[in-house]
Amino acid sequence: MASKFQGFPGMDDILPGEIEKWQWVEERARAFFEAGGFKEIRTPILEPTELFVRSIGQSSDIVHKEMFSFKDRGERDMTMRPEMTASVARAVIERGLLTQAKSLRLYYVGPMFRAERPQAGRKRQFHQIGAEIINENEASDFDAIALVHGLLHYTGLKEFSLNLNDLGDEESRKKVKTALADYFEKEKNRLCKDCRWRLEKNVLRIFDCKIAECQPVIEKAPWEQFAPLGANFRKLTAKLADYGIPCKVNRRLVRGLDYYNGVVFEITASGLGAQNAVAGGGRYDNLYQDLGGAAVPCTGFSIGFERLLTAIQAQDEKAFEEIRTRRVYLAPLEDCAAVLNVVRETALRLREKGFRIEMSPGVFSLSQHLKKADKLGARYALIAGLDEVSRGKLVVKDLAKREQAEIEPEKITACFEQ
């Protein structure tokens, strides 16, 4: 409060104590993506404004009112990325990645920026973790959905529900749009003013409306008659059922980004407040072409990092207990190179095994060390003084069980394997 400067609205600092959870989820996500054949990609936060206008679409809320855009000193129009799919597409096309491989599986983790009014589960700088499957066949719809589903479970989310819809191919989508436009045009006087605006810009978005008076009109929209679910979509839902992935078909599910076609989906979770979508995605077969690349079919999804974290914790208070059990506190009892080196080297060996190292700089007595270890939330302590080091040993203490053992530093990892 006494600070002369304040951060911008909706842009948070992620502090020690909280960051460990981020790292934990991130590590799990990376492992899961690797197991699915995905490689990480990182792209710049700033992209040409036109890239997002072309991909996400003029009529979308993101483009027409939520982007952080400005001109740099060279009068270039730049925008802080509001999502990742367009950036990945730009990078793949620009770097010619599809000339070296027929198809690609890419994942990303990073900050996104949208100039919205902050509220629960919505920040101006927020983070997404997501993936794109580029130029594989239609079976990738299933892969993408199975991947999010598995990943959410793997990161500790217990309950969530998957909704999906079929927007159809370009042709049928056009037909549906005109048919729906005709229908809503007739019912125009029963719709709210926002819906009338949507009727002009993008009819499908009317289905997003939550105003009570519009509901009867929306309910009766004869979507099924204009756009029966495609054969591929039926195959997809059957396969999901086979694999025990529960889902609900929701014909009113429409995404707010214009590049989607075909299968789209959204995952909602409890414990999030009004913004309860934790992940979303779908098929976008025309994007690469629209951006000047070859025509390649794609599908992808992204997960809201912050929302995932709050949902995980809301559903299970002990979700991040494992972080504590993987913490090792360093307790050197002497301020001399021999002792410090043994302790540090041993700890680094454990770090490679996935443990986190905690230590407090300075020289302390053993009792002070143990007190600090508690405060830092460590499960184990590595204790060594001149006595142990001279005998080539080191003490490993389990703070929870109050047990300890003297071992040789080289055998430290074996001591944690069982």
Add this chain to the structure above:
RNA sequence: GUGGGCGUAGCUCAAUUGGUUAGAGCACAAGAUUGUGGAUCUUGGGGUCGCGGGUUCAACUCCCGUCGCCCACCCCA
């Protein structure tokens, strides 16, 4: 962008309907405690009461503005 609620210590909150030097718990630091921890006790550091202006002999308290936070709408992850 629109609406509602809220800004006092790092955190959670007090301050007797305007009145001396703004308090407590938690947290933090030191000691009791020089190789075995979570407790307890003692002591200590911390505040331009979000910021600016106004009313008043006197403002944390009343008025206006402003900034920020929270929640919701819109929409999205």
